């Protein structure tokens with residue numbers, strides 16, 4: 001089949017490789033320039049999952065790991081501090097990973113397509129892998145995004161482990177993700193755009209030098225709120241249809257899981273079964289709806305741990321079941337303390 005992939009991020013580059021290897025005729029379209037393309041992301045994800053996805057796509061994930069975390073320190077409101085044992089959380093060279101996946105595949109760089117400007121009729125299927133932008137699909141009235149930006153820094157001498165600062169009311173958080181060799185990402189997502197922690201980071205780490213400032217909002221609304229997933233032969237995959245874990249704004253693994261769901265459906269019939277894809281995506285990410293609800297209740301100050309106990313349990317049991325996929329320990333006690341502290 002002739003497949004156009006719009007957006008060469010996580011989902012777009014992985015899917016292009018997998019489709020090309022299946023014998024489809026793939027053409028990729030990416031709005032950034034070939035040399036200026038930079039994945040806007042803190043490059044942190046679970047090694048356990050990325051090893052599997054990489055192997056399927058013919059890459060050895062060990063070659064991309066920059067830093068393997070041991071412990072995550074969380075600064076919480078009212079001077080509370082919590083530590084999480086890390087079980088596979090790493091940072092990796094996401095730029096090289098995405099570029100390597102696209103080796104040998106035709107990529108048209110430098111054009112930002114819209115639904116009107118994209119030549120959809122030239123393809124059997126077109127994949128909207130434009131992430132937050134969702135450039136080819138209609139907007140969703142339920143869409144909810146959080147503003148975010150980050151600095152790529154070098155010459156950081158005193159911090160060599162992941163740490164975050166959670167904002168009161170779960171309105172966002174600050175992160176430092178180490179990239180090895182004194183480099184790291186310093187950033188924050190914050191509904192109130194105050195980005196507490198960033199200025200303090202630079203005050204404490206006088207030697208840190210900014211290499212790059214990058215940013216874009218992160219989608220928190222789950223797939224159940226991001227319909228439609230299709231428009232004629234255009235199919236959304238990844239963050240474009242809400243595959244982001246709402247509590248963390250973490251979308252690498254969810255976008256790859258969504259990509260595999262797309263492939264499963266495509267492989268199983270001559271014609272793409274839109275209903276089956278919808279059901280699979282909604283089913284796989286069902287509990288993201290509950291997690292999103294917890295976040296919105298927290299943001300509005302109306303989460304009550306007793307009244308919403310069932311909701312919290314759903315989040316815990318699902319996260320515990322998928323502990324390997326997150327790359328950090330999932331503990332009910334710590335989760336409850338965290339929810340209360342925020």
Ligand SMILES: Cc1cc2nc3c(=O)[nH]c(=O)nc-3n(C[C@H](O)[C@H](O)[C@H](O)COP(=O)(O)OP(=O)(O)OC[C@H]3O[C@@H](n4cnc5c(N)ncnc54)[C@H](O)[C@@H]3O)c2cc1C
Pocket residue numbers: 006007008009010011012029030031032039040041042043044045111112113114129130131132133134135148149150187214215216217218237238239240243244249250251252253255
């Ligand atoms: C600051 C920040 C930090 C983050 N950190 C993490 C993290 O550490 N771990 C994690 O798991 N998640 C993180 N996320 C979320 C994660 O990066 C995304 O959810 C994930 O990359 C989504 O994958 P995707 O393939 O759907 O879209 P993206 O990876 O965003 O790829 C979309 C691609 O489409 C291109 N594009 C956009 N519009 C068009 C258009 N009109 N025409 C052509 N091309 C277009 C873009 O240039 C981009 O290359 C972060 C997000 C932000 C903003």
